[in-house]
Amino acid sequence: xxxxxxxxxxxxxxxxxxxxxxxxxxxxxxxxxxxxxxxxxxxxxxxxxxxxxxxxxxxxxxxxxxxxxxxxxxxxxxxxxxxxxxxxxxxxxxxxxxxxxxxxxxxxxxxxxxxxxxxxxxxxxxxxxxxxxxxxxxxxxxxxxxxxxxxxxxxxxxxxxxxxxxxxxxxxxxxxxxxxxxxxxxxxxxxxxxxxxxxxxxxxxxxxxxxxxxxxxxxxxxxxxxxxxxxxxxxxxxxxxxxxxxxxxxxxxxxx
Ligand SMILES: [Zn+2]
Numbered sequence: 001x002x003x004x005x006x007x008x009x010x011x012x013x014x015x016x017x018x019x020x021x022x023x024x025x026x027x028x029x030x031x032x033x034x035x036x037x038x039x040x041x042x043x044x045x046x047x048x049x050x051x052x053x054x055x056x057x058x059x060x061x062x063x064x065x066x067x068x069x070x071x072x073x074x075x076x077x078x079x080x081x082x083x084x085x086x087x088x089x090x091x092x093x094x095x096x097x098x099x100x101x102x103x104x105x106x107x108x109x110x111x112x113x114x115x116x117x118x119x120x121x122x123x124x125x126x127x128x129x130x131x132x133x134x135x136x137x138x139x140x141x142x143x144x145x146x147x148x149x150x151x152x153x154x155x156x157x158x159x160x161x162x163x164x165x166x167x168x169x170x171x172x173x174x175x176x177x178x179x180x181x182x183x184x185x186x187x188x189x190x191x192x193x194x195x196x197x198x199x200x201x202x203x204x205x206x207x208x209x210x211x212x213x214x215x216x217x218x219x220x221x222x223x224x225x226x227x228x229x230x231x232x233x234x235x236x237x238x239x240x241x242x243x244x245x246x247x248x249x250x251x252x253x254x255x256x
Contacts, residue, residue, distance in 0.1 A: 033086025
């Protein structure tokens with residue numbers, strides 16, 4: 001039996017998680033790691049210390065011991081009490097916080113097919129002006145955003161349960177005069193230096209073929225390696241690659 005992911009949702013009035021601190025939380029605390037071989041990011045709320053005030057966030061950073069690198073060990077006075085690999089990152093609880101970071105309830109339950117959460121117009125307008133904020137989005141929130149951008153373009157998107165095997169985060173259906181189409185969409189919220197490689201493109205191509213879908217599509221906040229582009233180019237009717245530039249144009253044209 002897999003233990004469900006604990007998640008403490010933010011609501012105003014949340015207190016700092018440091019022992020005996022009575023101040024309001026200023027930051028949500030995340031555990032970040034990166035698995036270079038799988039080219040996968042781990043990015044989840046630190047349930048051992050979900051929220052910190054500014055003072056304790058600064059103390060947490062100043063007294064941290066260890067190198068902040070993928071698969072490294074860093075110990076902190078407040079966060080990461082699970083002794084997991086990786087390091088701590090913080091998301092400010094700003095006005096756009098609930099839009100940027102909140103994930104619909106049930107998203108942590110892999111048994112549920114998530115319905116498309118309302119991604120607020122305000123968030124999309126904000127991201128269109130500040131596309132660099134895409135890198136701060138929770139990966140699940142990014143999937144919800146992509147689903148909403150596809151819905152606005154005439155697709156019927158369904159978010160699929162989160163699994164480790166990957167291959168399709170969104171099923172995007174569309175019907176036109178010639179029949180029904182089903183696109184499998186994989187979302188990769190990667191940092192710009194972390195390009196999507198050919199193995200991800202091969203995987204979506206394989207899933208698309210085995211599920212007899214119309215086309216496999218990858219949407220990323222980053223870019224694609226040359227090998228990935230070389231693999232996809234002759235398969236342009238079966239594979240679509242969409243990078244940061246495409247996302248910026250989708251955000252800019254949302255509901256215009
Ligand atoms: Zn505190």
